[in-house]
Amino acid sequence: MIELKKIKRDNEQIACEAFIEDCNEPVNLSLNIRNKELNSFVLPPDYNWCTTHIDKAKDFLLSLLDVTDIPNKKRIMWY
Numbered sequence: 001m002i003e004l005k006k007i008k009r010d011n012e013q014i015a016c017e018a019f020i021e022d023c024n025e026p027v028n029l030s031l032n033i034r035n036k037e038l039n040s041f042v043l044p045p046d047y048n049w050c051t052t053h054i055d056k057a058k059d060f061l062l063s064l065l066d067v068t069d070i071p072n073k074k075r076i077m078w079y
Contacts, residue, residue: 002053004029004060004074013039014061014070020050029054031061 005026007016012033017026025044032039038058043050056076064070 001075001077002050002057004057004076005072007061007064007070007072007074009064009070014064016057016061018054018057020044020047020053023047027054029057029061031058033065036062036065 001021003019004016005019007014009015013030014033015028015030018029019026020043023044027041027043029041030039031037038054038061041054043054056078060074060076
């Protein structure tokens, strides 16, 4: 599970705070709208295995590219 909070968009990026699983430390994510890539980010200590979580967050942020009224938070779960 990953929870995205404070999702915001401007002309150049879609940014949010991402909370992975049970971690209380956010990962600041920002998706460059032009090249559709995430800008650099740092996973919290002991969460380096959570690359799938970041991929799921990126997929969701990409889904917002053509959305005008984006949500301010989103919980993503899978199994």
